[in-house]
Amino acid sequence: MFNPLNIISKLIKGTNQKELDRIQKIVKNINLLEKDVEKLNEKEFPKKTNEFIEMIKNGKNLTDILPEAFALVREASRRINNERHFDVQLIGGVALHENKIAEMKTGEGKTLTIVLSAYLNALEKKGVHIVTVNDYLAKRDSQNMGKIYSFLGLECGYIDTSQTDEERKSNYSKDITYATNSELGFDYLRDNMK
Secondary structure, three states, X not given: OOOHHHHHHHHOOOHHHHHHHHHHHHHHHHHHHHHHHHOOOOOHHHHHHHHHHHHHHOOOOHHHHHHHHHHHHHHHHHHHHOOOOOHXXXXXXXXXXXOOOOOOOOOOOHHHHHHHHHHHHHOOOOOEEEEEOOHHHXXXXXXXXXXXXXXXOOOEEEOOOOOOHHHHHHHHOOXXXXXXXXXXXXXXXXXXXX
């Protein structure tokens, strides 16, 4: 049976589908870079990070280097943790970088997904804070994902309730810091009281 609404819906895509189509093009570009990045030796990963930092200092924006940066992170993750980002995780990483919400279920790789956006944004050298739900996850994710960041030439730390002011200061000065929302909030209040 002929339904004119089917034709109209095919002609006019929903906003979400348009957004997914746009991001899928970025993912395609990341995938095209995979073979080249696989050829890099270990010492070239931090060098690429430094090149990205210099490019940003010289006026490039993060979106311009996103495909190559994500391809670099994907390969680093594969080498360090034997975890290669799936396309859906790349989509999530792009969404997070663009300040959008990415919903993922338990077991779909949120921890690995955030590494993409965290790395990219850390290249601006302003510090990136990743908010977790408890101290255990802040420490665990900082240590596990920190191996990837370190391989790429960045420093990672975490904040928990047992740390001294000096330890906190040191961890906040890292490129990427994992913490709970309550610790971030209380540190903000403590700083303002001092």
